[in-house]
Amino acid sequence: MQPSQHKALLVIDMQNGLFHASPAPFAAEPVLANINQLIALARQAHAPIFFARHIGPDGSPFAASSPLTQLIPELQMNASRDRVFVKRFPNCFRDTELLAALKSADIQELVIVGMKSEYCVDTTCRAAADLGFRVVLIEDGHTSVDNGVLSAEQIIAHHNQTLAGPFVQLVSSAAYAF
Template identity: 30%
Template sequence: MKALLVIDMEQGFLATKRPPRNNLQAEKKIQQLLSAFRQKHESIIHIQHVSLDPSSAFYYPQGYAFMTDFSPLEDEIVFQKQVNSAFIGTDLADYLKKQKINELILVGLTLPHCVSTTARMAGNLGFRTTVISDATASYALQDVNGHWLDAETIHQCHLAALNEEFAQIMTTEQFLNYFASSNNQL
């Protein structure tokens, strides 16, 4: 069985000033995937970052509240985490095993942080993992020498690092074509 993991689609990303971001269509792509999974009555799991750090945008309820149109439906489960990985400090792995879910499709924010960390752990835990490249996004980051690395470079580097070692990488279109034509595992 498969599940869509929707990671950190929270107001805190909208409420704070951030460096430039790539993939401004990520939210639209995530909505397409949510719709497809809901239509097929496939599992959807929402991951919510509730920080323990008072200086974090995700510490206060208005920051960790879900973005408009990303609130879970009544039958969709939510796991709250305090760190980057959705598996640390949660019962996610046990839940997946009990539900016989062995295939995870990851989307959300941000790729170099919570999406990548969760994908790496999912792969290491033996889950068949797919990251949807255009249903996640990255922000520009400073390197250790204080130079800014653009968001698209960051994004592509993380996809390259995940590809075929921790996860398979697909676009929304590729995944939806597969999903529409098959109930088989990837």
């Protein structure tokens, strides 16, 4: 079996209400380009691609039917091949079908990109490592916004530094191969 058949790409919360918010996420366009490059590489390798959408309670701005929760149209998603799932928590595994889908596909390495670095990306990286996956965090494939204490650039750098080693293998988008 080829190694790429044991790898999957997880794109977290690249949705209108986060990516197209004001202020814009740090390095939004380069991060989007890097994610789309990884989507293309995963597709060429026939690796499964999963897209997470974060939703909130009915009646909230992030209700499931809200345009804010819809994935951004700039993503190179293929609705007939890729899997989209909704989540209500920062951990992409909590109360979702993601773990079962990854196990069913015999995935051993999970490549993670998306938003926001300090919330869903961080939480999912840690959870995936705890679940026994080899986790690859694409260092230039996740983003956030300034939070009043740290700039988004600092948040991203901090999470890359903190997660690398015990939780993830940190790799640039240009250096990763499926």
